Amino acid sequence: MVNTSRISNATIGGVILAAGQSQRMGSQNKLLALINGVPIIRQTTLALVESGLNDLVVVTGYEHQLVAAALADLSVTCVYNEDYQSGQASSVACGVRHYQASTHEAVLIALGDMPRVTSDLIATLLRDHAGLTDAPNRITLPIFDGKRGNPVIWGRGFFDRLMALTGDAGGRTIVAENKNALNSLGWPDDSIHFDVDTPIALSQIEED
Secondary structure (H helix, E strand, C coil), rough: CCHHHHHHCEEEEEEEEEECCCCHHCCCCHHHHHCCCHHHHHHHHHHHHHCCCCCCCEECCEEHHHHHHCCCCCCEEECCCCCHCHHHHHHHHHHHHHHCCCCEEEEEEEEEECCCCCHHHHHHHHHHHHHHCHHCCCCCEEEEEECCCCCCCEEEEEEHHCCCCCCCCHHHHHHCHHHHHHEEEEECCHHHHHHHCCCHHHHHHHCC
């Protein structure tokens, strides 16, 4: 368990994107695939819960009832994205919209299919972003081997642009257009790049 006393009391909400149709996995919903008996979406969610995030939204879509059931005993709010088939951007918008009327300074957006992401990574990102004097106008993200990864923390100043996204691009276009706002955090391994999109990726996780 992460020592959450290390984290600033700056208010940061959390969003997990868990609405995709897992088309590259064939008939299996990757988020419900078991690793050591635990669904991938639950492993990812537990990492965020244990990091110190006390306000967490899971955006569901495809097989939403099954995904929500895998998290039923956790302190999270599941929000159904009726437009999930249009692409990831609609789920990003759905999650950020949940915090639009809140007092949160930022929101951390994580992908539901990244079971190698740890609570230590999340806690480090939270602490680093909370320590910025201009946190509402910054984007904090991890980097390994010169490549940006996930999760990403978005300051409130980017909420409107995140909610206006369309298609399947996620926030990459916003990052590309706001390089001066980036707060990059070096991370020592490729957990920030590894997601479970294919049966091969799932087999790699199962062999760990």
